[in-house]
Amino acid sequence: MPELVELRCPSNLRHLFMKMTVTGERPKYTEENWIEVACGDCKSEQRKLEMRNLGSTSIIRVLHYFSFMGELMKTEIVRLGGDYIQGS
């Protein structure tokens, strides 16, 4: 049975990334079958936080990963230089 899944930013639930219809086939976006979404809201939040605490920031992207069921699996902060730091 097809099921509608909504992907939302974990820190701003009003921010809806996409609605997805799941019909039993798993979309393959990462090796773990997760969907990667770059979040502008979290990027500016994290950058603001770092600017305030450190005076500079190297954050270039914040990525949310969702399972094919629309469940948030992890959030990653991408920095200049390619370091990946896993957030909550």
Ligand SMILES: [Zn+2]
């Ligand atoms: Zn976000």
